[in-house]
Amino acid sequence: EIVLTQSPATLSLSPGERATLSCRASQSVSSNLAWYQQNPGQAPRLLIYDASTRATGIPARFSGSGSGTDYTLTISSLEPEDFAVYYCQQRRNWPLTFGGGTKVEI
Amino acid sequence: EVHLLESGGGLVQPGGSLRLSCAASGFTFSNYAMGWVRQAPGKVLEWVSGINGDGRDTKYADSVKGRFTISRDDSRSTLYLQMNSLRVEDTARYYCARRLLGPSASYFDNWGQGTLVTVSS
Numbered sequence: 461e462i463v464l465t466q467s468p469a470t471l472s473l474s475p476g477e478r479a480t481l482s483c484r485a486s487q488s489v490s491s492n493l494a495w496y497q498q499n500p501g502q503a504p505r506l507l508i509y510d511a512s513t514r515a516t517g518i519p520a521r522f523s524g525s526g527s528g529t530d531y532t533l534t535i536s537s538l539e540p541e542d543f544a545v546y547y548c549q550q551r552r553n554w555p556l557t558f559g560g561g562t563k564v565e566i
Numbered sequence: 567e568v569h570l571l572e573s574g575g576g577l578v579q580p581g582g583s584l585r586l587s588c589a590a591s592g593f594t595f596s597n598y599a600m601g602w603v604r605q606a607p608g609k610v611l612e613w614v615s616g617i618n619g620d621g622r623d624t625k626y627a628d629s630v631k632g633r634f635t636i637s638r639d640d641s642r643s644t645l646y647l648q649m650n651s652l653r654v655e656d657t658a659r660y661y662c663a664r665r666l667l668g669p670s671a672s673y674f675d676n677w678g679q680g681t682l683v684t685v686s687s
Contacts, residue, residue, distance in 0.1 A: 461628075494673045496611075503661055503677035504603075504611065515675060547611055551672035555627050556601075556613040 462486055462550050464559035471564045479535040481562045483548035488528045492552040495524055495533045498561075499544045507546075508533060538564070568592040568676045570662045575681030582652050586681055588645040588662030595643035596620075599665040601674060602636065602647050604658035604683075612658070615647065616665070616672070630656075652685045659683075 463486040473479055483493065491511040496504040506515040508524035511531055521536040535542055543566055548559040574586040586602070601616035615636040616625045624636050635648040645662055659682050663674035 492672075496674075498611075503679055504674070505677070506666075506673060506675045509666065509673040549611075549613075549673065554625055556616070556672060558611040558613065560610050 461555060462489060462553055462557050464548050464550060464557055466546075466548060466559035466562045468562060469560070471562060472566070473538055473564065474566065475538050475540055477538050479533075479538055479542070479564055481533040481535075481546055481564070483526075483531045483533070483559050485529045485531075485550060485552075489531075489550040489552035491527055492550055493524075493526070493531050494549045494551070495522075496547045496549065497542075497544050498547065499541075504547065535564075568664065570664065570676060570678035572660065572662050572678045572681035575660065575683045577684045577686065578652055579687050580652060580654055580685055582685070583648070583650045584652065584683060586647040586649065586660055586662075586683070588647075588678060590643045590645065590662075590664070593664070595638075596640040598667065599671050600638065600645045601663050601665055602645075603661045603663055603674065603677075604656075605661070605680075606655075606658040609658075614660070617645070649683070652683075654685050657683060657685045 465484045467482045495508040498504045512524045545561045569591045571589045599618045602614040617636045633651045637646045659680040661680045662678040664676040
């Protein structure tokens with residue numbers, strides 16, 4: 461099973477600042493990685509897939525990058541609605557696995 | 567608009583069974599692979615099971631293999647999860663999720679609001 465480790469666990473920032481979130485895989489996932497956002501009490505929302513492709517309707521301030529075992533989600537300028545928990549997910553191998561999450565807080 | 571509505575959750579004793587349903591609307595259900603993802607209270611997401619568009623290919627997390635069965639009824643646009651031999655550690659909110667079409671089909675682009683399963687004596 462591929463283990464995904466996200467860091468940091470918590471990121472404390474202000475609106476307008478840049479957020480950089482990391483996801484490291486226990487083995488290469490060959491860009492088969494997605495990022496989701498989850499607000500309290502809500503279902504996750506797909507932001508990025510295949511490491512760098514924005515999902516439908518996702519604002520351009522969200523971008524993804526990386527290769528091999530190391531991936532990054534960048535939010536260029538935080539909006540109030542971006543303060544949430546973010547998860548990465550790999551589809552390189554079954555079972556599909558998720559990371560432990562990064563909470564972006566004010 | 568895509569809509570996924572889960573039902574069937576509740577309180578059950580260890581060793582008991584539940585069947586979750588997910589009613590889909592707003593898209594051609596039979597064209598899409600689907601899946602179940604769960605989240606224990608305050609915990610992270612855990613993929614549980616998946617099924618392809620024609621229902622012939624199913625996959626399970628090791629933690630539920632042999633106890634849970636995923637199925638679909640395309641005539642009703644409904645996804646199911648039969649859960650048997652439930653354990654306390656199965657307590658979670660269970661989300662139904664649609665998988666992306668095409669080569670990126672193991673990511674989830676639409677999610678329901680989930681149904682809560684509590685396993686407790």
